[in-house]
Amino acid sequence: MAKFIEYAFRRWFWLVFSTILVAGLSIALSFQSPPQYLSEATLWTDRPAFLEYDMGWAPDLTPAQNQINRLNQIVNVDSFQEAMVAQLKKNNVNLPANWKAKDLAKSFKFSSTYQNLVLVRSTAVTPELARGQSQAMFDAFKEQYNTQFTNYIQQVLTVYDKQIQDLTDQYGKTDQALNEYIASHPGSLSGSGVPDFQLERLKSQNQTNIDQIAVMKGKKELVRVQSQVGLTAAQNTLLRVEVPASVPNSSEGSRIIELAIYGLIGAIVGLCLGMVALALVSNGDRSFFRAKELSAVLNVPTYEMSHAPAMAQIQNVKATPTQSVQMAQERSVER
Amino acid sequence: MTATIIKDTETTLLFDLLGLQSEGLRIGVTSAGRGEGRTSLAASMAEKLTQEMGRATMLIELDFENPTLGQRYQIASGMGLAEALQGRVTLTQVLHQPMPGLWFLPAGADLKQSVRYTSSLIRDSMPWQEINRMLGPGSVVVFDLPPLVDSALGAQLAKLATHLVMVVEANHTTQDAVNKAVARLEESSQREKLVRSVLTKVKRATPARFSK
Numbered sequence: 305m306a307k308f309i310e311y312a313f314r315r316w317f318w319l320v321f322s323t324i325l326v327a328g329l330s331i332a333l334s335f336q337s338p339p340q341y342l343s344e345a346t347l348w349t350d351r352p353a354f355l356e357y358d359m360g361w362a363p364d365l366t367p368a369q370n371q372i373n374r375l376n377q378i379v380n381v382d383s384f385q386e387a388m389v390a391q392l393k394k395n396n397v398n399l400p401a402n403w404k405a406k407d408l409a410k411s412f413k414f415s416s417t418y419q420n421l422v423l424v425r426s427t428a429v430t431p432e433l434a435r436g437q438s439q440a441m442f443d444a445f446k447e448q449y450n451t452q453f454t455n456y457i458q459q460v461l462t463v464y465d466k467q468i469q470d471l472t473d474q475y476g477k478t479d480q481a482l483n484e485y486i487a488s489h490p491g492s493l494s495g496s497g498v499p500d501f502q503l504e505r506l507k508s509q510n511q512t513n514i515d516q517i518a519v520m521k522g523k524k525e526l527v528r529v530q531s532q533v534g535l536t537a538a539q540n541t542l543l544r545v546e547v548p549a550s551v552p553n554s555s556e557g558s559r560i561i562e563l564a565i566y567g568l569i570g571a572i573v574g575l576c577l578g579m580v581a582l583a584l585v586s587n588g589d590r591s592f593f594r595a596k597e598l599s600a601v602l603n604v605p606t607y608e609m610s611h612a613p614a615m616a617q618i619q620n621v622k623a624t625p626t627q628s629v630q631m632a633q634e635r636s637v638e639r
Numbered sequence: 640m641t642a643t644i645i646k647d648t649e650t651t652l653l654f655d656l657l658g659l660q661s662e663g664l665r666i667g668v669t670s671a672g673r674g675e676g677r678t679s680l681a682a683s684m685a686e687k688l689t690q691e692m693g694r695a696t697m698l699i700e701l702d703f704e705n706p707t708l709g710q711r712y713q714i715a716s717g718m719g720l721a722e723a724l725q726g727r728v729t730l731t732q733v734l735h736q737p738m739p740g741l742w743f744l745p746a747g748a749d750l751k752q753s754v755r756y757t758s759s760l761i762r763d764s765m766p767w768q769e770i771n772r773m774l775g776p777g778s779v780v781v782f783d784l785p786p787l788v789d790s791a792l793g794a795q796l797a798k799l800a801t802h803l804v805m806v807v808e809a810n811h812t813t814q815d816a817v818n819k820a821v822a823r824l825e826e827s828s829q830r831e832k833l834v835r836s837v838l839t840k841v842k843r844a845t846p847a848r849f850s851k
Contacts, residue, residue, distance in 0.1 A: 591812060591813050592807055592812065593809060594809075598838050601817055602817065605655070607836070607838065608837075610841055
């Protein structure tokens with residue numbers, strides 16, 4: 305490890321080079337990939353306002369997250385993908401040659417920007433396909449939603465009918481009891497001045513039943529009328545906010561981010577590759593970096609020099625043999 | 640700054656070597672291969688012995704196969720040790736003095752019989768007594784030896800030295816090459832003379848740094 309670190313310090317340019325190289329290649333590769341086009345559709349899946357939330361039996365129609373989960377599952381279903389392809393062909397959308405129905409699952413992104421708002425994002429290599437996919441998903445969802453909505457209203461009306469029937473039955477019983485009491489107590493309606501509490505109780509109960517039936521019938525009529533209005537409005541995208549597929553935007557706007565991501569990933573990969581290369585080379589390198597390494601091999605004290613000893617100091621000194629011999633002879637004579 | 644580092648390291652090395660043997664010191668500078676800084680170190684050590692430490696010094700070029708010191712000293716005549724060993728000239732005739740106190744004996748020009756010269760030298764044909772007498776007391780002889788691995792003569796000529804310094808180029812010379820060089824020294828029974836080594840061309844070397 306120490307040798308690797310030493311090696312990395314000495315050959316840091318390997319790391320820089322590999323990082324820049326792979327990052328550059330990665331960015332260049334990203335330029336090769338075709339641009340992606342994005343089309344969005346928005347679905348407002350809220351429960352209509354007139355429906356009563358305190359009705360525990362009411363089906364839970366449209367929490368956005370539930371819809372998103374369901375959509376994420378359904379785009380992976382073969383039958384759905386086939387239906388989507390059929391819809392695209394029906395709408396005369398040109399499908400690219402290498403396009404596959406399986407790509408649909410990757411093409412869609414669902415998100416919720418508001419509690420009941422499902423945002424459908426569809427990306428594709430052509431604007432036409434992006435919009436076609438988005439519109440097909442919008443249509444499918446809308447159809448499914450409206451069917452579910454109709455069924456829901458029907459359930460509400462059925463429950464109301466049953467409650468009205470129950471109240472009517474109850475009214476029939478209290479009304480019969482009242483008539484029987486009056487028949488068995490002929491003086492009860494004479495107005496003798498003495499209150500007949502039992503008669504008052506039966507009359508009150510009878511009136512309550514009549515009132516409740518009237519209220520329930522009123523509610524039922526309201527739901528019926530409003531649902532008719534709602535369904536009609538839904539078909540015209542008036543009741544719920546539904547934004548059909550938008551005109552696709554080119555992905556050029558997000559190109560810089562995409563390039564940055566490619567570059568970053570490439571840089572990380574390049575750095576890792578450089579480190580791997582360094583590790584391999586340092587592992588196989590049998591040369592010496594430090595005096596202690598050489599000393600360990602030779603078992604003698606070892607010095608370090610930053611480079612080979614310079615000869616510059618003595619390079620310009622010129623000696624002639626004659627002069628040298630003469631000096632040598634002089635020195636020899638002195639001895 | 641770099642020059643200071645070199646000076647300090649070499650001076651420390653020389654003091655270190657002089658501490659091992661003060662009189663009759665003959666330092667052989669060797670290496671495993673060529674181009675590691677062996678000749679430069681030998682010349683630089685000889686110069687510093689003369690200039691900074693006041694020691695009369697003789698630098699002898701024994702790399703018959705690739706002599707380069709003559710060129711560096713700009714010596715016009717090609718005559719040198721080879722010719723002296725042939726008997727064509729006397730040693731004093733081919734001695735040069737690049738600077739006061741420093742004597743330089745070049746390898747010579749007729750270098751075809753380097754093996755013969757080597758044999759002659761290690762048969763003690765060098766008049767060491769006369770040389771020592773000429774240089775005076777406390778003098779030092781520095782040999783620029785041939786490389787141990789790249790030349791077959793390196794280990795043989797190492798016999799002329801009393802102490803050997805091995806030069807190794809950092810980040811270049813491999814451990815295998817150094818081991819081979821040591822093996823050559825062991826074959827010629829010169830291993831024990833190897834007393835110091837110098838790792839040259841070290842990046843970020845610290846002054847006079849050495850490791851035991």
